Amino acid sequence: MNSIKVHTQPFHYLEIINLWDEVEKKEMLDEMLHLEKKGIFKNPEDTGAAVNEDGVVLKKNKAIYIDEVWTDRSFSNILKHNRKIFDVLDNSLIKESWFFDGLYTNLDTTMVSYYEDSDYYKPHRDKVKATAVSWFFKEPQKFTGGSLTFTDYNLTFEVSNDLVIIFPSNIKHEVSKISINPEHKGKQNGRFCMSQFLNATCL
Numbered sequence: 366m367n368s369i370k371v372h373t374q375p376f377h378y379l380e381i382i383n384l385w386d387e388v389e390k391k392e393m394l395d396e397m398l399h400l401e402k403k404g405i406f407k408n409p410e411d412t413g414a415a416v417n418e419d420g421v422v423l424k425k426n427k428a429i430y431i432d433e434v435w436t437d438r439s440f441s442n443i444l445k446h447n448r449k450i451f452d453v454l455d456n457s458l459i460k461e462s463w464f465f466d467g468l469y470t471n472l473d474t475t476m477v478s479y480y481e482d483s484d485y486y487k488p489h490r491d492k493v494k495a496t497a498v499s500w501f502f503k504e505p506q507k508f509t510g511g512s513l514t515f516t517d518y519n520l521t522f523e524v525s526n527d528l529v530i531i532f533p534s535n536i537k538h539e540v541s542k543i544s545i546n547p548e549h550k551g552k553q554n555g556r557f558c559m560s561q562f563l564n565a566t567c568l
Contacts, residue, residue: 366383367381367382367383367384368381368382368383369381369453369456369458369459370382371458371459371461371462371465372462373461373462375515375518375520376515376518376532376533376536377462377463377464377465377532377533378530378531378532378533378536379453379459379462379465379529379530379531379532380528380529380530381453381528381529381530381531382527382528382529383527384449384450384453384499384529385446385449385499385529389442389446389449390501390526392442392446393442393443393446393447393501393559394501394502394503394557395442396441396442396443397443397477397479397501397557397559398503398553400429400431400434400477401427401479401553401557402553405429405434406427406428406429406477406479407427407428407429408427409422409424409425409426409427409428410422412428412429412430412476415486415489415490415491417487423486423487423488423489424484424485424486424487424489424540425483425484425485425486426478426479426480426481426484426485426486426540427478427479427481428476428477428478428479429476429477430474430475430476431443431444431475431476431477432444432474432475443475443477443559444475447475447499447559447561450473450497450529450531450561450563453529453531454468454470454531464533465495465531468494468495468563469565470494470495470563470564470565471565471566472563472564472565472566473561473562473563473564474561474562474564475559475560475561475562476559476560476562477557477558477559477560478557478558478560479555479556479557480508480511480540480543480555480556480557480558481543481545481550481551481555482508482543482544482545482550482555483542483543483544484542484543484555484556485539485540485541485542485543486539486540487539488516488537488538488539489537489538489539490534490535490536490537490538491534491535491560491562492534493534493562493563493564494533494534494563494564494565495531495532495533495534495563496531496532496533496534496560496561496562496563497529497530497531497560497561497563498513498529498530498531498558498559498560498561499528499529499558499559499561500524500525500526500528500556500557500558500559501526501557501558501559502524502526502554502555502556502557503553503554504526506524507545507546507549507554508543508544508545508549508554508555508556509543509544510541510542510543510544511524511540511541511542511543511555511556512524512540512541513530513538513539513540514538514539514540514541515532515536515537515538516537516538516539517536517537518536524556534562534563540558543555543556
């Protein structure tokens with residue numbers, strides 16, 4: 366059974382434990398492994414990566430927008446199961462947060478990122494209203510690092526298969542560098558992250 370924790374300090378964010386059941390987690394990870402194995406994940410400059418003031422890309426990983434892979438979202442377990450995020454946003458508990466209680470979104474896109482050895486994402490902001498991040502990896506875990514840190518607040522979340530964090534996208538955040546032992550490299554033993562970018566269009 367999942368649990369939702371509403372935080373209003375040091376900023377407004379939601380911490381959800383066990384949002385996905387075991388079947389959903391397996392089906393989503395299997396799809397991620399399949400797509401990564403096909404070699405269709407793109408380089409940072411091709412996925413709208415954040416850049417610094419000199420135009421230098423701030424991340425080293427590979428990613429794909431799942432919405433661009435499937436023309437019919439019913440073919441994708443990722444796009445089917447991640448609708449649960451909207452159940453969270455409809456939960457009465459979020460009225461404890463003015464940000465989430467007033468959050469209106471009618472547009473979302475889903476990006477899956479894969480982090481191998483030495484991959485990272487330096488401090489950056491996302492250009493949407495809210496971001497939901499979920500982690501997936503093969504167990505037992507064969508990498509270290511990859512934690513999510515909100516750098517202006519010294520708040521860090523370690524990678525977990527059971528955790529989802531939803532936060533205002535303009536809060537600066539980073540992904541620490543991944544390390545994988547040589548014998549586990551190149552075998553899909555890294556860190557997958559599903560990022561749901563929540564936004565709104567004019568009616």
